[in-house]
Amino acid sequence: MTASLFDTAPDFDQPIAVLRHCHDRIRKQLRTLQGLAGPEGQAASIQERAQAASAVLRYFEKAAPNHHADEEDDLLPMLRATARGDDAALLERLAPNILDEHRKMEPLWAALEAPLRRIAAGETAQLDAAAVAEFSRLYLSHMEIEEGNIAPMAKRLFSDEQMTRLGNAMRRRRGIDGDAA
Structure with missing residues (x-):
């Protein structure tokens, strides 16, 4: 058996697994962002800093908004339609916070975006370490709640048809063909 060199x-x-994979990628980009803001980022070459900043920008400008839309437009509404009893009560408590955290991430990202663009262009710019720390803290706690509550609930409650519907919506959002029947 040969091991893959690529992170597939x-x-x-498997839409819930895709969402978890997105969280893993977010964690990777947060580590890169923290590195850029820290001493290792300052010691890196201009080219290394530019590549790292470009990767962070690509992820948080395209993939992260798709991920948030997956949750806001499909996952949470489908859970609201399906959950009953304790699940519905938990969802009623958590969903507003999840949506509110998505809104809180936007201005934090906006504060990081301009210096990241300058770094990506090979210019000298500093990231605000406090802004990076707050953005990272918010994202990490947010993902912990989703992974500990929302994802297990969806895996337990959704039928095969609902999982297919969720996966197809995620495909369409990304412009990927191949909707299952």
Whole structure:
């Protein structure tokens, strides 16, 4: 058996696994962002800093908004339609906070975006370490709640048809063909 050299993403036939994979990628980009703001980022070459900043920008400008839309437009509404009893009560408590945290991430990202663009262009710019720390803290606690509550609930409650519907919506959002029947 040979090991893959590539970090392969799960298929959209497993939409909850795709969401978890997105969280793993967010964690990777947060580590890169923290590195850029720290001493190792200052010691890196201009080219290394530019590549790292470009990777962070690519992820948080495209993939992260798709991920948030997956949750806001599909996952949470489908859970609201399905959950009953204790699950519905938990969802009623958590969903507003999840949506509010998505809104709180936007201005934090906006504060980081301009210096990241300058770094990506090879210019000298500093990231605000406090802004990076707050952005990272918010994202990490947010993902912990989703992974500890929302994802297990969806895996337990969704039928195969609901999982297919969720996966297909995620595909369409990304412009990927291959909707299952």
